[in-house]
Amino acid sequence: MMAGTSVAVVGGGLGGLAAACVAASRGHDVTLYDKNAWIGGKAAVLHEGGFRFDMGPTILTVPRVLERIFAESGRSVHDYMDLRRLDPQWRCFFDDGSRIDLMENVATMAAEMDRFAPGQGAGEGYRRFLALSEHLHGVSEKFFFWKPVQDLFDTIDIRANLNPGTLRDVLSLRMHASVAGTIRGKVRDARLAQMLDHFVQYVGSSPYGAPAVLCAIAHMQTADGVWYPMGGTRAVAEGLMKLAGDLGATLKADSEVEGVAIENGAVKGVRVGGAVVPYDRVISNMDAVRTYRELVGGEVGRTYEKRNFEPACSGVVLYLGLNKRYDHLAHHDFVFSRDPEEEFDAIYRKGEPAPDPTAYLAAPSSTDPSVAPEGGEALYVLVHTPYLRPHHDWSQMLPAYRQKILDKLKRTAGMPDIEERIVVERHLTPADIHSRYKVLNGAIYGLASHGRIMGAFKPGNRSREVRGLYLAGGAAHPGPGMPMVMMSGWIAADALDRDASGTAEDLKAAS
Ligand SMILES: Cc1cc2nc3c(=O)[nH]c(=O)nc-3n(C[C@H](O)[C@H](O)[C@H](O)COP(=O)(O)OP(=O)(O)OC[C@H]3O[C@@H](n4cnc5c(N)ncnc54)[C@H](O)[C@@H]3O)c2cc1C
The missing domain is CATH 3.50.50.60 (FAD/NAD(P)-binding domain)
Incomplete structure (x- = not known):
């Protein structure tokens, strides 16, 4: 050196x-x-x-x-x-009132999916999706991870690597396909597909616009787990x-x-x-x-x-100190929108907050009681929104959108009395994210994929x-x-x- x-x-x-x-x-x-x-x-x-x-x-x-x-x-x-491993990884609440837990073990999850959506081969579809995800993860490790990459030429050294194996790997990245299309080709139940779509919310992108290689995220989570640092x-x-x-x-x-x-x-x-x-x-x-x-x-x-x-999407976060925890919540919960196409179209194409959004909840008190006074909950509610446009004034938009989010939780997540339980409340808006972290248009996750x-x-x-x-x-x-x-x-x-x-x-x- x-x-x-x-x-x-x-x-x-x-x-x-x-x-x-x-x-x-x-x-x-x-x-x-x-x-x-x-x-x-x-x-x-x-x-x-x-x-x-x-x-x-x-x-x-x-x-x-x-x-x-x-x-x-x-x-x-x-x-x-x-670091503590969490399983179930997420609890999912759907608009029709049904619920399913995303479990780490693939066999357990596949059986649970068959119970949830009988007669559709949902469990087998999930196994096929994860097999593809594992393959894409392996190819990502080989070509994208742990090295400085800007474009295809950095990924593949044409002179050194141009061989049938590399070509096969590149073609298998399914660059022509989207995440949403790939999922729906394997899992037909609309609710289960909506759940699997949400792996790409980790990168703030639309499953309808993101390339299928990002299906690799599912295997990263099932293979390596979801963790909570105490x-x-x-x-x-x-x-x-x-x-x-x-x-x-x-x-x-x-x-x-x-x-x-x-x-x-x-x-x-x-x-x-x-x-x-x-x-x-x-x-x-x-x-x-x-x-x-x-x-x-x-x-x-x-x-x-x-x-x-x-830019990738932005978001609104409500930090709600509750005087009483909800026992039916897991540590991580998704409360899904009524229609993923409508939701992603609003956020990623129209550039407007979704009329009926998906809310992600973190309710960590069951894992870490130190987050709240005894019996309470430090509830974190994140809803993805479009990156900031010139006409978005979140100081004006927040009150109505906050109410929309709370109404969603009352309706879909079995929390009808949430407003009565709130004793502390703070917010983070796209405008706050923009100024606190000096990002592009309030983006949470950098650039859209x-x-x-x-x-x-x-x-x-x-x-x-x-x-x-x-x-x-x-x-x-x-x-x-x-x-x-x-x-x-x-x-x-x-x-x-x-x-x-x-x-x-x-x-x-x-x-
Ligand atoms: C609400 C929310 C929820 C999220 N949920 C998850 C999740 O559950 N799981 C997950 O994996 N990821 C999640 N993410 C994404 C994750 O937080 C980010 O991808 C990651 O933390 C960003 O790290 P970063 O290194 O890009 O830097 P940032 O966290 O963006 O930090 C950049 C730093 O640079 C500083 N800076 C910028 N310009 C200057 C300058 N000129 N001089 C000095 N300092 C400067 C800023 O002040 C900032 O502190 C979430 C993000 C948000 C906002």
């Missing part, structure tokens, strides 16, 4: 934290800056009236990514956080912060980076408080598109201004435009969600480390 490689990480979301930990594990001198008063980005926490709410992510999957990040320095993630998802951010500190990285809150200093196409440092602080290399965890537009600027920034990037071919690709982790600049986070490869952004942090730091030690072709990459 080149001695004394200094690295600035811009943004302390989970992607930035993961990058800081991996770069520090590899011996680099790391300083992380975040504009907010806390580190962790969307993995923030709200304490209010004796209740504790995770403000952003709540469903943790693929803990292997965390394990790999901690293993970089010979440590175990389990010494830093107490103390809440915030414990993931805190575990990474502790690891970064143990490895000698410096974490600076309340420190906005105003620009990346660039000379002759190469990074020279970052601008903070009007002055340039010199660094050899920079990893940006700020939204990838906004990094180019606002931190890099110049000709590169103008190119990114002109390119049409579609729409488009049969390009839906699988995001801006790459090693900048082609600026030498010494790397990208991590939900709007960079491989995409959003906790495991993927932490993987993106690993990839960015790994690419940086290879470049610094001369084992990769960064000059070629940036030329």
Whole structure:
């Protein structure tokens, strides 16, 4: 390794934290800056009236990514956080009053589906869907994961890999098919298909527009489980912060980076408080598109201004402190819309809040009683909305939409008295998400994964435009969600480390 490689990480979301930990594990001198008063980005926490709410992510999957990040320095993630496996993974409430639990065990789930929708081969359809999902997951591991990818040419080294096996793998990615079409080809019951659609809500995209390769998410969840870190998802951010500190990285809150200093196409440092602080290399965890537009600027920034990037969906979150918990809720619950086509058409095509939305609920008190005063619940209600449009004024829209959400819970989730149980209430709107996290149009999950071919690709982790600049986070490869952004942090730091030690072709990459 080149001695004394200094690295600035811009943004302390989970992607930035993961990058800081991996770069520090590899011996680099790391300083992380975040504009907010806390580190962790969307993995923030709200304490209010004796209740504790995770403000952003709540469903943790693929803990292997965390394990790999901690293993970089010979440590175990389990010494830093107490992860508990949750099964059922989700409880599902449908508009017709029926319910089903999504169980981790495939045989149990298939039998449950046959009971739920008899005589349709639903269980067998689910097994076939998961077999495809497993295959797509395997191909994703081979071509997309743990490496810096921007397009098909990064994925497949044509000279080295052009063989029948690779071609078979690429064709099997089913780039021509959508997630929704693939699911409905295997599972006919409309409610079960609606449930399976929701794996792509983890990446804030429409199942009707997202490429079938994203069906891989289902296998990632069934194979690796759904986990809860005791103390809440915030414990993931805190575990990474502790690891970064143990490895000698410096974490600076309340420190906005105003620009990346660039000379002759190469990074020279970052601008903070009007002055340039010199660094050899920079990893940006700020939204990838906004990094180019606002931190890099110049000709590169103008190119990114002109390119049409579609943000992923945004959302409204209600944080409801209840004086009495609902015993019929599981830890994670989905309260489904009356019509998924109507819902996704509104959010992703018309750009308007859905008339009858799906609500995701986290009711963590059964796993972690410390979230609420005894007998109470820190209920988290998330509804996906379109990314911000110029005419959306959520200060005006929220009261009516809040009521629509509560009415939905009363009607479909067996919570008729919810309003009487609320003793504490706070909200997060798309406008809040936009300003708190400096994202593109209030997007929760970076860029949408729409488009049969390009839906699988995001801006790459090693900048082609600026030498010494790397990208991590939900709007960079491989995409959003906790495991993927932490993987993106690993990839960015790994690419940086290879470049610094001369084992990769960064000059070629940036030329
Ligand atoms: C309501 C909600 C629910 C979600 N639910 C789930 C879930 O259940 N499961 C799941 O896996 N994922 C979920 N997600 C998505 C997940 O939270 C994100 O994909 C992930 O946390 C984003 O991490 P990131 O690394 O992209 O950074 P972010 O969390 O977006 O953080 C980026 C940080 O960079 C900082 N920053 C930006 N610009 C600058 C600058 N110029 N200078 C200094 N600092 C800067 C920001 O302040 C911010 O702290 C959810 C997200 C939200 C909002």
